[in-house]
Amino acid sequence: MPGAGKQPPELVGRTHDLELMDRMIARTKLGLLDRGIVYSGLRGMGKTVLLLKLNGMATRQGMVTVQVEANGDAAAEYDELLHEMSLSIMRVRKTDVRERLSSVFSHIGSVNLDFVLGSAKIELNGSAEEQRAVRASSYKLELLIEGLAESLKASGLGLFLFVDEFQDMSSEVMMTLITVQHKMGQRNLPFYIIGAGLPNLPGVLTKARSYAERLFEYRSIGRLDDAAVADGFQKPARELGYAFDDQALSRLIDLSNGYPYFIQAYGKAAWDASDSNPITVGAVEKGEPVARADLDQGLYVSRWQRATPLGREYLAAMAAIGDTCTSAQVANHMGRSVSDLSSIRFSLIELGLIYSPERGQIAFTVPGMDEFIRRVMPAETQSYDGRG
Ligand SMILES: Nc1ncnc2c1ncn2[C@@H]1O[C@H](COP(=O)(O)OP(=O)(O)OP(=O)(O)O)[C@@H](O)[C@H]1O
Ligand SMILES: [Mg+2]
Known part of the structure; x- marks a missing residue:
């Protein structure tokens, strides 16, 4: 986990x-x-x-x-x-x-x-x-x-x-x-x-x-290269006398995208879903929704819920624009002025949801948050946790 x-x-x-x-x-x-x-x-x-x-x-x-x-x-x-x-x-x-x-x-x-x-x-x-x-x-x-x-x-x-x-x-x-x-x-x-x-x-x-x-x-401390990611899956399995086959490994490398937290989630889910040795791509596919749900719970949902409705609008605008964007782009997307939004931007930084990599720029602190938001947005309009 x-x-x-x-x-x-x-x-x-x-x-x-x-x-x-x-x-x-x-x-x-x-x-x-x-x-x-x-x-x-x-x-x-x-x-x-x-x-x-x-x-x-x-x-x-x-x-x-x-x-x-x-x-x-x-x-x-x-x-x-x-x-x-x-x-x-x-x-x-x-x-x-x-x-x-x-x-x-x-x-x-x-x-x-x-x-x-x-x-x-x-x-x-x-x-x-x-x-x-x-x-x-x-x-x-x-x-x-x-x-x-x-x-x-x-x-x-x-x-x-x-x-x-x-x-x-x-x-x-x-x-x-x-x-x-x-x-x-x-x-x-x-x-x-x-x-x-x-x-x-x-x-x-x-x-x-x-x-x-x-x-x-x-x-x-950034994303890991493919060889390191492969080791991250294969070595612990080998320790226990198992192995991922090539196809399984290549799918896991794709899914984890070099992100250590993902390695642990997808690795565990595939392991739990497998009843063979070597572990096949079938087990990886079977485990994928489980891993995704774990990642949502572990990384994204609580962060998303911490934001106020306006904060979520801001985050959604960021997600629509891309991984890193400028405050001006977000304001433009929301049809507001940058100064109008500066306090909400500040409170999202305080909450640890976004940060400013460079002056004027903002980005999510968690990799994949933009993708998560795009996924939950349709549900969000009906209020995600009853607070909105
Ligand atoms: N080099 C690595 N190889 C394999 N797994 C790793 C590696 N680094 C971290 N992990 C796994 O990734 C997850 C996140 O690690 P960790 O908590 O250290 O991240 P962090 O950068 O401190 O995150 P946060 O900013 O949220 O505190 C853990 O499950 C950890 O076991
Ligand atoms: Mg930490």
Whole structure:
């Protein structure tokens, strides 16, 4: 079954990324520095499972690894970061390393920040107390990362922070993390952010801090090529002593269109529908409607239902125009002005349904959403979920 961040039976087509991580780990052991990595790609492309995989590689090599998911609330994000860091220290296997890191952690917990907070210029919204708490967390996080990285460097280790849904991070925490990444680089300390998010992530990061452009290696996580897709179907089957025949495989490659989420759905449906070995195209065809229904439920329906009636009109106009279009084209299609529609466009972006790949342009965050909308549109006029 497809699922958010669910490890696939076979992670295919990401060899280069795994090699990149291997190299970073090897360099860290030698005391050599690298840039962090930022992955961006559409929904269901495999960002979360890749982060988890890279995290596992680093952890197995003794690195201190922390993984968080951004949610836009600065106080909650700081809490999660500090909490996860303390857990990651406790997980360190080597006693001497763990003890040294724990003492860094307790030291920072006991630092009195009153002096520095008193002089800090506070620019946040919310009550003064909340602002102070957020500010204090920011200092704590910076001190902690610095202390941990210093201590780890002495043992040929490093601190790897994996951040999922990075584009959603509050600008406060994002700015802190980018600044810290920058400072650690200047001081030659092994702290790396490995982030993942939607295709607008590189832009969001450089908007937060212009030098973010130079701090990270930017990689896009996109569709897989046919050979990788074929492996994605064939390898897990072979593991169990089965195989897809050529015709079945070629049909599955067509159906999945290089999209990892689809591989899992069509692969499972064909597997469940088959009673032969090798698995034939008949099983693929039999499973297809099941997979399609799964994909509708898993990817599209809930997103579609999240939109208001006007939002759906907007999405439908986008779907009618094509996968990527301009706001002007949509407005034109709906017979309205761009400024009339700017708030609905904004709310669809907030809901995570669409994003802006470039200024003036908009696109769906989920591959195949346009095709789904064209399919459900006739029913939509009679109200899809009773709200419309
Ligand atoms: N390289 C891969 N090979 C095979 N299957 C994969 C691969 N990457 C991801 N998948 C499968 O695709 C699905 C989506 O993966 P994942 O949740 O990591 O995507 P995502 O990019 O994080 O999506 P979202 O943006 O919605 O969080 C999962 O079922 C996963 O097992
Ligand atoms: Mg994800």
